[in-house]
Amino acid sequence: MAGPILTALKGYLDRSTPGYMVFFVTPFCACRCKMCFNMDAILNAANRDVLTFEEIERIAKNWPGLHQLNFSGGEPLSRKEMPEIVKVFYEHSDTRFFTIPTSSSHPDKFEAAIKKIAEYCPDAWIRITQSVDGVGEVNDEIRQRKGLWDCFVDLNGRLDEMCREHPNLSVGITSVYCKFNEGRNYELLDYAYANLKFTDFGALFVRGKTPDPTAKDVEAQGYVDYQKACQSRRRERGRPTTLKSRAFAAVNHTVVDYVMDNVVNNEYRMPCQAGRRMVVISDEGDVEPCEVLDYMIKEGTSRVSTSKLGNIRDFEYDIRNVVSTDTAKRVAKEIVATKCHCTFECATAVNTIYNFRAWPKVAKNFVRLP
Numbered sequence: 001m002a003g004p005i006l007t008a009l010k011g012y013l014d015r016s017t018p019g020y021m022v023f024f025v026t027p028f029c030a031c032r033c034k035m036c037f038n039m040d041a042i043l044n045a046a047n048r049d050v051l052t053f054e055e056i057e058r059i060a061k062n063w064p065g066l067h068q069l070n071f072s073g074g075e076p077l078s079r080k081e082m083p084e085i086v087k088v089f090y091e092h093s094d095t096r097f098f099t100i101p102t103s104s105s106h107p108d109k110f111e112a113a114i115k116k117i118a119e120y121c122p123d124a125w126i127r128i129t130q131s132v133d134g135v136g137e138v139n140d141e142i143r144q145r146k147g148l149w150d151c152f153v154d155l156n157g158r159l160d161e162m163c164r165e166h167p168n169l170s171v172g173i174t175s176v177y178c179k180f181n182e183g184r185n186y187e188l189l190d191y192a193y194a195n196l197k198f199t200d201f202g203a204l205f206v207r208g209k210t211p212d213p214t215a216k217d218v219e220a221q222g223y224v225d226y227q228k229a230c231q232s233r234r235r236e237r238g239r240p241t242t243l244k245s246r247a248f249a250a251v252n253h254t255v256v257d258y259v260m261d262n263v264v265n266n267e268y269r270m271p272c273q274a275g276r277r278m279v280v281i282s283d284e285g286d287v288e289p290c291e292v293l294d295y296m297i298k299e300g301t302s303r304v305s306t307s308k309l310g311n312i313r314d315f316e317y318d319i320r321n322v323v324s325t326d327t328a329k330r331v332a333k334e335i336v337a338t339k340c341h342c343t344f345e346c347a348t349a350v351n352t353i354y355n356f357r358a359w360p361k362v363a364k365n366f367v368r369l370p
Contacts, residue, residue, distance in 0.1 A: 014065030035215035037208025083116035118166035160197035249367035275332035
């Protein structure tokens with residue numbers, strides 16, 4: 001275990017590049033979720049100039065110290081080269097923490113891809129996050145795909161078997177807290193703990209430009225109450241079985257606490273590391289500090305001048321060339337100077353792990369875990 005931990009620590013300490021990336025690896029998706037913030041790209045998927053595998057490999061070869069890679073989309077597992085894409089970051093960027101969300105829409109295809117990923121990256125921690133927003137027809141309606149719930153349950157069973165065979169795999173279950181499942185998500189919580197297999201269960205707060213604008217018409221206190229219910233059920237379940245899952249749970253608990261404060265009080269907690277320690281890359285290669293910053297600028301809730309750092313194709317596929325530009329440096333400074341803050345959980349996680357002031361709270365949660 002020392003090997004992957006030391007490799008990840010080396011990446012964390014390497015400040016020459018952002019250590020955390022969110023990569024929108026494909027715009028293609030079988031679902032049309034009512035609360036999806038990336039629907040414009042999904043609806044125009046056939047016309048987008050998506051990065052090729054060869055281009056992605058060049059990016060990986062030019063990105064030392066990428067300790068955490070979160071994939072997004074679209075449906076990441078629908079991309080045929082997905083196992084090989086994970087592999088090139090594992091081999092060339094020394095990435096040891098991967099998060100891959102999935103709608104579970106094609107269990108056979110996705111099971112084959114996940115097995116390959118696990119085999120390609122034996123020393124990595126690969127977290128497959130099943131996205132679901134309600135039980136049965138509630139999920140299918142919100143995600144606009146009939147039969148999706150059955151696919152979700154099917155893949156969850158397969159994932160349980162895969163985790164027994166591949167100890168580098170873990171399973172998370174995540175929903176989006178939005179108007180369409182508010183009040184009905186407790187049914188999902190109960191069902192999950194009674195019937196499903198997973199390491200962690202949680203909810204993301206709806207964000208960005210949603211296809212149905214009413215998706216964000218939620219009660220802040222309702223979100224807080226639900227998150228606390230999720231935390232309570234996790235405590236009842238008992239101690240995480242491994243040190244890394246316990247550490248993840250402690251960080252996640254801290255992040256949720258910060259996000260709850262932001263949702264209720266619009267509260268600024270700490271300088272945001274987006275643009276320095278974290279970047280987002282679109283399927284077409286556009287680089288931004290954060291996936292919600294452009295929306296916040298247009299909405300008037302951020303005073304940062306721009307979210308556009310450039311396209312990585314124009315910088316020899318080297319992230320170091322992007323973040324070293326005058327524009328990127330200015331934007332990173334503006335994010336801190338204007339106290340830019342939001343409810344985006346990935347950004348909050350980066351701020352937590354890269355800010356020493358947050359570590360006592362993480363340590364407290366680590367000790368308090370049952």
